Amino acid sequence: MSTVTLEEIYEDFEDLSDWEARCDYLIDLGFELPDFPVEEKTEENRVHGCQSMVWLTAELNKEQQPPVMAIQADSDAMIVKGLIGVILAIYSNRPPEEVIKTDVEEIFAKLGLTRHLSPARRNGLFGMVKRIRQLAIEQLSEES
Amino acid sequence: MAPTMATEWNINQVRSDFPILSQKLENGQQVVFLDSAASAQKPTIVLDKEREVYSQYYANAYRGVYEFGAKVDEELETSRETVREFLNANSTNEIVFTSGTTMSLNVVAQAWGRKFLKEGDEVLLNEMEHHANIVPWQMIAQETGAKLRYLPLTEDGQLDLGRLPEFLNERTKVLSVTAMSNMLGTINPLEVLSKAAKTVGAKFVVDAAQYVPHGPIDVQALDIDFLAFSGHKIFGSTGVGILYGRENLLEEMPPLLGGGHMISEVHLDHSTWAGLPAKFEAGTIPIAQAISLGKAINYVNDLGWENLQRHEQELSAYAWEQLQTVPGIKIYGPGLKERGAIFSFTMEGAHPEDIAQLLNRKGVFVRHGHHCTMPLHNVLNITASVRASFAMYNTREEVDALIAALHFTRERLRLNR
Ligand SMILES: Cc1ncc(COP(=O)(O)O)c(C=O)c1O
Numbered sequence A: 001m002s003t004v005t006l007e008e009i010y011e012d013f014e015d016l017s018d019w020e021a022r023c024d025y026l027i028d029l030g031f032e033l034p035d036f037p038v039e040e041k042t043e044e045n046r047v048h049g050c051q052s053m054v055w056l057t058a059e060l061n062k063e064q065q066p067p068v069m070a071i072q073a074d075s076d077a078m079i080v081k082g083l084i085g086v087i088l089a090i091y092s093n094r095p096p097e098e099v100i101k102t103d104v105e106e107i108f109a110k111l112g113l114t115r116h117l118s119p120a121r122r123n124g125l126f127g128m129v130k131r132i133r134q135l136a137i138e139q140l141s142e143e144s
Numbered sequence B: 001m002a003p004t005m006a007t008e009w010n011i012n013q014v015r016s017d018f019p020i021l022s023q024k025l026e027n028g029q030q031v032v033f034l035d036s037a038a039s040a041q042k043p044t045i046v047l048d049k050e051r052e053v054y055s056q057y058y059a060n061a062y063r064g065v066y067e068f069g070a071k072v073d074e075e076l077e078t079s080r081e082t083v084r085e086f087l088n089a090n091s092t093n094e095i096v097f098t099s100g101t102t103m104s105l106n107v108v109a110q111a112w113g114r115k116f117l118k119e120g121d122e123v124l125l126n127e128m129e130h131h132a133n134i135v136p137w138q139m140i141a142q143e144t145g146a147k148l149r150y151l152p153l154t155e156d157g158q159l160d161l162g163r164l165p166e167f168l169n170e171r172t173k174v175l176s177v178t179a180m181s182n183m184l185g186t187i188n189p190l191e192v193l194s195k196a197a198k199t200v201g202a203k204f205v206v207d208a209a210q211y212v213p214h215g216p217i218d219v220q221a222l223d224i225d226f227l228a229f230s231g232h233k234i235f236g237s238t239g240v241g242i243l244y245g246r247e248n249l250l251e252e253m254p255p256l257l258g259g260g261h262m263i264s265e266v267h268l269d270h271s272t273w274a275g276l277p278a279k280f281e282a283g284t285i286p287i288a289q290a291i292s293l294g295k296a297i298n299y300v301n302d303l304g305w306e307n308l309q310r311h312e313q314e315l316s317a318y319a320w321e322q323l324q325t326v327p328g329i330k331i332y333g334p335g336l337k338e339r340g341a342i343f344s345f346t347m348e349g350a351h352p353e354d355i356a357q358l359l360n361r362k363g364v365f366v367r368h369g370h371h372c373t374m375p376l377h378n379v380l381n382i383t384a385s386v387r388a389s390f391a392m393y394n395t396r397e398e399v400d401a402l403i404a405a406l407h408f409t410r411e412r413l414r415l416n417r
Helices: A006-015 A019-031 A078-091 A096-101 A104-110 A119-143 B011-016 B044-057 B067-087 B101-116 B135-144 B161-167 B190-199 B247-252 B287-303 B305-324 B352-361 B374-380 B396-412
Strands: A054-061 A068-075 B095-098 B122-126 B147-151 B172-178 B203-207 B226-230 B241-245 B263-266 B271-273 B329-331 B342-347 B367-369 B385-389
Touching (some): A006 A019, A006 A078, A054 A119, A068 A078, A068 A119, A078 A119, A096 A119, B044 B287, B067 B241, B101 B135, B101 B172, B101 B226, B101 B241, B122 B135, B135 B147, B147 B161, B172 B190, B241 B247, B287 B305, B305 B342, B342 B396, B352 B367, B352 B385, B352 B396
Parallel strands (some): B122 B147, B122 B172
Antiparallel strands (some): B095 B241, B226 B241
């Protein structure tokens, strides 16, 4: 699991003066992403809407109380991997209720991601968000 | 118009004709624009011409007898004549203003194809075509029952001419080909292809979108039946393009779109068509853009095509040599002799999207993706590539900037470790 938290990303971003430095930071974040199992790189796990390849899996970790979302993702592009790092910091190890309630647009805006990413990239990012939210909703409806 | 032959290529003069090229980014970086294959920048003479039209005599075309209308008509015909001369067409009746290459190719496929293609006929394309020269043919093939065939490429990205006899026969009704590949840079042998098409009685269609900023094409010498290009790639405005069609072919084709000045008489139950080229110019054409297209062509004519080609060849050779020095780089397409100044490549260990984004950080603007050639990318077994495309206004220093930015990319993506 990626160890960096959203609070840490906020703090680090604050120290980085410009978008270039933040972009470098994202690339470095991408390098720290935990390995994604090759056998999970299936069509089923692909997130569409990205120009680069993105694979994502999410399931409920019931060993935790309350159960939390266990998310893994990977991409063939480094900058996207960095963005996955951010996504994991936002959503990983959170209970499904919290995942659904999170205002991700606000977080992206605060990090300057909305302004600095191309529409295609942004769509890709929201493609991941959509998939995670969907999986969280499925988890909740299975429970009830 | 006789091209005035400048004896030397004054690159600084050329660059100063393009205001956008002296742009600096917010951080003071000079812009290095290497995406002219997608769309070229515009010289002042084109920008001024559009402003002149709108500020001095703008009116709709081919409608008003009043002064502005007459002036617009006259300017349009001057531009049409410039295009005729550029292509060495027989008559301005053969020069149709369209919205661009894509529209022009759709007119050929839809208007000519619907009337003349039938079940069992074949259309010969090849694996390097832009989607604009594939999809319209697919659409009409589906409607008419004609069959599409694709000439394969050689290992180094040229048409496999040796296999032409397998693909060309008496059922071939159309051979449509790009004059220059927008991904591989390959310049195709139009003369050979034209002759081959004519031996089986096929129409010879040329997608000249990518080629025209690098050289003129003589439609008579090459016995071309239809040719398409876009204004925006030859330093003109967006929204305007050309369909050249041999006069007798345009005559026997029905119009594709109805309305505007493409009519002769309209009755409640039927209509008759205007003469050429009006028959194919339904609705209001892009007036100022069509007028300024003539200025764009004048501009390159005046610089001298020989000079332009010499400059581009030198630049190409330099870019080719320098790119090879970057570790892990693979350039697609043929060697220097068979290509123009387009370099599509991949770099081992780096995603094209990362490369394009990191080059952008150094002010180097390149394209990444499939470049509207998905079948070609499938053949090459890649999903995307990076494309650096050069135009006559690019410099050796800009090649250096590209190379430096690629090294920076490698560094950032930890590829040197
Ligand atoms: C070879 C080729 N054909 C057709 C087109 C389509 O041109 P347009 O978008 O101007 O219609 C392009 C432009 O990318 C091209 O490079």
